[in-house]
Amino acid sequence: MTLFTMFAHRKESDLFNTCRYLLGNLKVNFTNSGLSDTLHNHVEYPSLLSIKDTLFEYGIESAAIEKGPHSYEAFETPFICSIQQDDWPRAGFTVVTRAENGQIDYLDPLTNKLKQLSVEEFEKMDKHIILLLDTATPKHEVHFSANKKRERDRMLVKRVPLCLTLAAIVFAAGHLFSQPVGTYTWLGAGFLLFSFLGLAVSSLLIWNEIDAHNPFIKEVCGGKGKKINCDAVLSSSRASFMGISWAVWGFSFFAAFFTTQILFPGNIGFLLLWSVISLLVSPYIMFSVYYQWKVVKQWCPLCLAVQVVLTANTTIAAFCLSGSAALSEGFALYPVAVVILVGLSFLLLTNAAIPELKSARDGRDYEKKWKKLRYNPEIFEALLDKSExxxxxxxxxxxxxxxxxxxxxxxxxxxxxxxxxxxxxxxxxxxxxxxxxxxxxxxxxxxxxxxxxxxxxxxxxxxxxxxxxxxxxxxxxxxxxxxxxxxxxxxxxxxxxxxxxxxxxxxxxxxxxxxxxxxxxxxxxxxxxxxxxxxxxxxxxxxxxx
Missing domain, CATH: 3.40.30.10 (Glutaredoxin)
Structure with missing residues (x-):
């Protein structure tokens, strides 16, 4: 799956996709947020039991059995099972929609699309635990209308930052091309584009710092081959500078770069300053590639994407500085002060925010483990025995x-x-x-x-x-x-x-x-x-x- 495809289809868990596909085919009124909350709030998530109990909330009773020597055609479809290919880091749940004539139609956990395989090929992936479903009396989500309204409100709130960012890019680009178009116009447009791309990629690196186990991040960061592993690179001894991770440095760099390009589009002073900065950081490109290639001997796709963006910025910088008469006049104090203040602000805020976000994530993990212990039937019975x-x-x-x-x-x-x-x-x-x-x-x-x-x-x-x-x-x-x-x-x-x-x-x-x-x-x-x-x-x- 390409990086673009994964951004276009926000990565959801295979448990969610399986339940969503099943409920959609049964014409059940449900909300994505309601389904997701029911799954994630389950004490045993992610597991087959969490799917079973979640579907029960929608009126679908089920029973888990071992496949044994039975053929797939002996089971009434749809049914849910767990599959895993050799290059998958973990098993994924799928819903089988048809099993007849030696063919199996199932929902691919990676692409979330229906796929057909022969029984022999499917048998090699199957974990041989099947969840049989009774879909005779499905029921709609409780408080569906209220949940739908709440979900629309959440979606609007989540889209506001992206819409504002895109609007800022459009206005900045519009300002650039509203002036007489020249060399600096195209150079400014290039910096605007690549600073945004750099910010997007470095944001994923920050996300990886906070939650490396997120399914979306794990898919972006590889796992398709022995030589592709973001964690091996980002957790290595040279993955930080002055006690601050390169991910934070990179994010702060691109955030400051993009911010100044938005606020001062086409400003010659800022173009020249960022051109010089881009050339100064260009040696890091060779360092990063060499370090991944020869030292760690693992490749980080996100790190390589950052190097591609830095290379593009270096190329633009070389064009901008070649024969520039403005460079001989030196840099104005204002652009230098703005870049330093904005850059330091992003650096300090990001470096301070990451531990807090990690603590929040760990808190959720600990809460889930605590609930798993708290809702253990044996512990509950032991506490009941001590009660009046x-x-x-x-x-x-x-x-x-x-x-x-x-x-x-x-x-x-x-x-x-x-x-x-x-x-x-x-x-x-x-x-x-x-x-x-x-x-x-x-x-x-x-x-x-x-x-x-x-x-x-x-x-x-x-x-x-x-x-x-x-x-x-x-x-x-x-x-x-x-x-x-x-x-x-x-x-x-x-x-x-x-x-x-x-x-x-x-x-x-x-x-x-x-x-x-x-x-x-x-x-x-x-x-x-x-x-x-x-x-x-x-x-x-x-x-x-x-």
Missing amino acids: RVTAPVDGLGIVVGNPRATHEIIKVCNPFCGPCAKAHPELEHIIHTNPDVRLRIIFAVSGEGGDIKTRVVAHLMAIQQECDTVKMQSALDDWYLAPVKNYDTFAQKYPMNGELSEQSGKILAMRDWCETMKIRATPTIYVNGRELPDSYRVTELKNFF
């Missing part, structure tokens, strides 16, 4: 939502006007809707006195459970807890009850007695399989265990 246990029986108490024969039970002790209880409600509903082996038991902590509005609401909810089906019960809970303003009269009109309300006093008193026995002092109090949820965990985190 439910000592009073709960049979017949409260409202049970979900499969009554489920293996796991979550108890939520709450009151109907508790704000945190309302926030916990959709999180727990999501768990029981996506996992039939979990049920939710809601126990209300209220006084049981007739004049208490909380008691009246609970009596109404208990009456609905007694008289109505599960669907209406869940609907009533949603209407109450998700309402922005909780008005009992409005709720009672929507779910009218008569004498059933007076029949609930015994149930309410039983829940009150249970809460007193368990010494419930705050709501919501959550119990998981008879043990209190540890203080260090939140309700929103329970989805990582069920």
Whole structure:
């Protein structure tokens, strides 16, 4: 894949491309940001499990199996598997769209385009783990419209710097050619073009300094051959000068160069000054090439691209300085001062920013590792075992939502006007809707006195459970807890009850007695399989265990 192609198609992970292709073919409404966030926020990302759980969020159930001796034609397409060619640094996930007549159609992880191979050739790449998919009931992304608007806003913000840069180039070029066109006009246009190209390439080198493991950077930096390795060059002993990496020097050089060309297009003083500077730095071209060739014996594609740009600048500088009458008059103080101040500013800011950006990246990595440890089921169970246990029986108490024969039970002790209880409600509903082996038991902590509005609401909810089906019960809970303003009269009109309300006093008193026995002092109090949820965990985190 060429560098231009990779810039045109922003490198995404093969996991993202696989899921995006599958959802697109199923006509599912989704946003790239929503899909990407779901994948990247998964504790096991990047893995087949992260794909499995992400697709489940879009209504696609799946099961991973070993291929074994079965033929590909025996599996219903589409299915997902992992493949790796000899020159790939790691395996990539792909979606197989067709497997018949000895041919396999699959999504190439590198080009993100459909490709066809014979079964024999595909078999050599396949890792023999297949994720079978049930695509019968896909569902659209939750909050799709809001996510789409947010994604458009983000895209506009991200495009602003590029648009401003391109606009600056256009205005600078327009100013150059609005004057009588001469030698200095073309030389100025050349400096403008190559300073921009140098800035673009050196920006990738800075990106490599910050995150060398980024898939896009790794592809730009090679890996296609034994002699191509950016890391070997950029981490070598001569990869810095005065304690500052050559990547930072290069970026600062081109940033200052490009900035002055934008602000002072065609200015003879700046053209002459940068011509002299370009000639002064030209020996670095030979040093870099020789160092990669003879010392490190590895090639850095980005470093070579920088040398090409420097060579072009040196050529332009030679034309600019040859027979220039202005050079004999010396340099004006203003261009020299501007270049020094701008250059030093970029140098100091870049050198200071890189450690901070590295720390931010490392912080995200550490957070992911911490979450992986935190959401380990064995650790969670060990912490649960140390928590307070439910000592009073709960049979017949409260409202049970979900499969009554489920293996796991979550108890939520709450009151109907508790704000945190309302926030916990959709999180727990999501768990029981996506996992039939979990049920939710809601126990209300209220006084049981007739004049208490909380008691009246609970009596109404208990009456609905007694008289109505599960669907209406869940609907009533949603209407109450998700309402922005909780008005009992409005709720009672929507779910009218008569004498059933007076029949609930015994149930309410039983829940009150249970809460007193368990010494419930705050709501919501959550119990998981008879043990209190540890203080260090939140309700929103329970989805990582069920």
